């Protein structure tokens with residue numbers, strides 16, 4: 153049974169503490185020297201992806217103890233519960249059934265005793281029909297010209313997943329439509345997007361599960377105003393405005409025609425919703441067949457996560473490695489380093505996925521945790537990061553485990569660009585692993601012509617400790633299938649960590665307070681000069697706003 157008792161009282165936890173003492177000073181460089189089979193031993197394949205996890209601070213005993221921890225925490229049962237639609241999101245009393253959105257099996261999935269699969273499939277058919285009409289110019293703008301641009305208006309999970317998949321699959325954009333994502337509440341962003349567009353050939357998709365999110369409603373209202381002020385009429389709105397929402401009433405109140413609203417369900421979390429009609433802008437860009445391939449890739453990873461033994465289960469292995477560093481090495485961050493231009497939005501998506509899911513301090517039972525949970529996720533696209541933040545990765549006082557993510561083949565195989573890109577990726581993880589000793593630094597400096605005395609002075613600056621862990625995830629090419637399995641891999645990694653830590657990975661109460669206070673601050677910014685109920689710092693900033701607004 154999952155989540156019973158405290159994580160730290162589990163026997164394997166105590167064993168891991170002892171084991172950490174035993175191996176923490178050992179260097180991976182020595183392990184590789186002694187064991188030529190390390191790569192073979194520590195790699196796993198699933199759903200078209202391969203994970204090399206040999207460059208981690210682990211030996212076989214570590215893996216065995218981590219797997220015992222997973223067993224003792226009831227991970228297999230918790231995975232079953234997730235797929236079976238148990239109310240794993242306890243604080244909202246809901247299942248988390250994003251896996252139903254890509255369920256290509258004949259398995260029924262029940263929510264309140266009703267099989268949800270027919271509705272899921274019906275929605276994909278509606279998406280297909282809609283994409284067909286737009287992409288084949290059957291559904292046109294108000295002056296009968298075909299659409300040229302689609303503006304997706306949404307934020308958080310209603311933005312990051314579709315945005316990531318759209319940029320990851322840019323080589324598959326075959327409709328000629330330009331897709332724009334409008335998320336932030338920032339006059340500059342909306343201005344920059346709309347100024348290039350023609351209302352007569354622009355389609356809007358308002359994407360909000362709740363249809364109550366401030367940024368989305370403000371942006372949608374402004375887009376509608378812009379449409380009406382620039383040639384569109386009230387009667388034309390239904391040709392140009394569609395929505396994806398679980399709140400049909402609010403969407404219709406806003407003015408979206410009911411037949412233009414695609415459904416969402418409360419059993420899909422926002423950050424897990426790419427696979428639903430939230431993926432509509434993506435489907436418009438790449439076509440429904442490619443969108444289905446994305447779902448199939450995710451489904452392949454689901455089946456792997458659901459059925460593979462823990463020791464061969466890629467998301468479980470990644471979850472346990474992450475826990476090993478957070479809870480035993482005291483690490484508090486994790487870097488995501490895609491070596492692929494098309495995957496450059498991955499760190500941003502994984503920030504929400506991971507930090508909103510596992511950035512929690514209270515267990516499912518309502519107790520304060522006595523161990524750390526989800527790390528800070530950060531990162532950036534290679535090789536740009538090498539010329540920026542990798543310095544800290546190599547020589548900083550903090551260490552951050554890294555995921556290097558690399559397709560072995562490029563969509564654009566020009567010259568030897570791709571071999572150069574991959575060589576950078578592989579040599580970064582190699583450098584993190586092996587480092588450079590003082591002796592090596594001295595010898596290198598002397599070989600470059602420096603005197604021994606000078607070399608001795610400079611060498612300490614050039615020492616790189618190494619022994620810094622990384623995973624390398626690779627696959628043949630960033631196709632819809634592999635991108636689907638890659639995103640699902642991280643969803644399951646995060647879910648497995650949440651299960652181990654005993655937190656609810658499917659709620660996000662922490663984001664609410666800022667929203668509540670935001671309304672009060674907005675009224676002060678727009679009115680009062682002194683707000684007695686607001687703290688001194690915030691009041692000072694409100695006064696500065698008033699002052700500077702008056703000066704301009």
Ligand SMILES: O=P(O)(O)OC[C@H]1O[C@H](O)[C@H](O)[C@@H](O)[C@@H]1O
Nearest residue numbers: 307308309310360361362365422
């Ligand atoms: O889709 P919506 O209801 O507009 O929600 C958009 C986003 O806002 C919320 O505040 C949450 O932080 C996100 O998890 C969610 O995806």
